Amino acid sequence: MFSMQKLLVPLRDAVRRSCQVKAMKAASTIVEGNIQEFQVREQEKRNEETSHLTELVRDFLDPADFYRALQNIGIEFFCGVPDSLLKGEIQEKNECVGMRYLRNTCGKTRLDRVGNEQVLKESSLKDFCAFVTTNVPEENHVITANEGNAIGLAAGYHLASGKAGLVYLQNSGIGNTVNPLLSLAAPEVYSIPMLLLIGWRGEPGKRDEPQHILQGQVTPGMLNSLGIPFSTLPDFLDGAKNTLENAKKYIDKHSSPYALLVKRQTFLPYKLPKQNPEFQMSREQAVQIIVDGLHDSDIVVSTTGMLSRELFEYRVVKEQGHERDFLTVGSMGHASSIALGIALRKKNRQVFCFDGDGAVIMHMGTMSSVGQTQPNNFKHVVINNGAHDSVGGQHTAAQNHDRFSLAQIAVGSGYRQSKVVATETELMSGIRWLRQTSGPALLEVKVNQGSRKGLGRPTRTPIQNKMDFMNFIALQAYDQKPNYV
Numbered sequence: 001m002f003s004m005q006k007l008l009v010p011l012r013d014a015v016r017r018s019c020q021v022k023a024m025k026a027a028s029t030i031v032e033g034n035i036q037e038f039q040v041r042e043q044e045k046r047n048e049e050t051s052h053l054t055e056l057v058r059d060f061l062d063p064a065d066f067y068r069a070l071q072n073i074g075i076e077f078f079c080g081v082p083d084s085l086l087k088g089e090i091q092e093k094n095e096c097v098g099m100r101y102l103r104n105t106c107g108k109t110r111l112d113r114v115g116n117e118q119v120l121k122e123s124s125l126k127d128f129c130a131f132v133t134t135n136v137p138e139e140n141h142v143i144t145a146n147e148g149n150a151i152g153l154a155a156g157y158h159l160a161s162g163k164a165g166l167v168y169l170q171n172s173g174i175g176n177t178v179n180p181l182l183s184l185a186a187p188e189v190y191s192i193p194m195l196l197l198i199g200w201r202g203e204p205g206k207r208d209e210p211q212h213i214l215q216g217q218v219t220p221g222m223l224n225s226l227g228i229p230f231s232t233l234p235d236f237l238d239g240a241k242n243t244l245e246n247a248k249k250y251i252d253k254h255s256s257p258y259a260l261l262v263k264r265q266t267f268l269p270y271k272l273p274k275q276n277p278e279f280q281m282s283r284e285q286a287v288q289i290i291v292d293g294l295h296d297s298d299i300v301v302s303t304t305g306m307l308s309r310e311l312f313e314y315r316v317v318k319e320q321g322h323e324r325d326f327l328t329v330g331s332m333g334h335a336s337s338i339a340l341g342i343a344l345r346k347k348n349r350q351v352f353c354f355d356g357d358g359a360v361i362m363h364m365g366t367m368s369s370v371g372q373t374q375p376n377n378f379k380h381v382v383i384n385n386g387a388h389d390s391v392g393g394q395h396t397a398a399q400n401h402d403r404f405s406l407a408q409i410a411v412g413s414g415y416r417q418s419k420v421v422a423t424e425t426e427l428m429s430g431i432r433w434l435r436q437t438s439g440p441a442l443l444e445v446k447v448n449q450g451s452r453k454g455l456g457r458p459t460r461t462p463i464q465n466k467m468d469f470m471n472f473i474a475l476q477a478y479d480q481k482p483n484y485v
Helices: 003-031 034-051 063-072 125-135 145-159 171-185 210-223 236-252 281-294 308-315 334-346 357-362 365-373 404-411 422-437 460-471
Strands: 057-059 078-080 089-091 099-103 109-113 119-124 142-143 165-170 193-201 230-232 258-262 299-304 325-327 352-355 378-384 416-419 440-448
Touching: 063 125, 063 236, 078 145, 078 308, 125 142, 125 165, 125 193, 145 165, 145 171, 165 171, 171 193, 171 210, 193 236, 210 258, 230 236, 236 258, 281 308, 281 352, 281 378, 281 422, 299 308, 299 334, 308 325, 308 352, 325 460, 334 352, 334 365, 334 378, 352 357, 357 378, 365 404, 378 404, 378 422, 404 416, 404 440, 416 422, 422 440
Parallel strands: 078 142, 078 165, 165 193, 193 258, 230 258, 299 325, 299 352, 352 378, 378 440, 416 440
Antiparallel strands: 057 109, 089 119, 099 109
């Protein structure tokens, strides 16, 4: 009886012969001078053989290491709006090939293929924002209402300290920064130095949601048009340090903004401390109760983020269509303006704006427009969890329930009435009140942070949503008389 070792000898010899033949072919190729082409072809073959993995081994930036690197170039002040790309998510191993984090002797953080582990699904700027939120003193970190505010805040910091601050944002927020960048920070005006850290959603060649695709394509061109030089932040520490040194040299020499674009899978995950439940309901539970209290003729405009996804899924559960709902998948903070435009035109239909506290705060000026125009069919439901939930859970100003009241702000802006609820019973009663009262009226619903794992995304395209919604609005049967019962 042959031993296992003897059985494996022929196989071993065959492998050796195959390797020798490949080596001879490789040598002849190299002799011909096509070294680089040969290397490229060989790498392409290896890529094909491991196509189920993005990389077998790769580096990620530790948020703490990057923070220390920023300190080394003199960055001490941070402000901005958290970015959904500036985050990391963990995916269970049964969803893809298992990996784990390793630190080698050089201190590099790597992701190696292993079994029985969780894997990094997506890591990005959100993780760095979470680190800053947890570790930077409050006097040196401000989560602003919108990105334009952050540019102004960084400018004020420079005027008072003589130093450059860091502004973090998602590229979808660049539009909010255009005016202060061009009319305040530009070298031709006040020449204000600052470092912009921009999450690159919709990066060309990467899958993303429809609202991010065009924004991602034009991001480099927008920065170029603004006259702001930029580079991509490397995902390894030495590269990041070199990039920061180059940014510092430019900022010091020109006293003007410089931008770093952050791609997906740049930072290691960093999670904020879990918040203890403070209220009875989750946002999803609140959405379901509100929907159950609406009439078939009611028009809904829902805000950016998890809320619209939860609304879409609940319509599926109830076996209803989606034509009643306009899902504001982008344009954070503008759902109330969209709802106002509809309410002013469709005066015999009740128009409900499902909003979030972060979105309301981002463009709170809309509330004054609502108060000015006084549409009695405008019903504003603000689900307040005190956080930017879909971008990491960083607190908004509305998190402090003792000092901040959306209901009082609404009345102060000209809304006829407002009410605050925090339990299921109160919410069911509140929706009946909201339907029956003359608007503009606001119902503030206090809920806990967080969302259900596995929450899906809308399966209909924005164009399909728009056409269905417009057809629903146009139904004459619902336009005969006001429905306030």
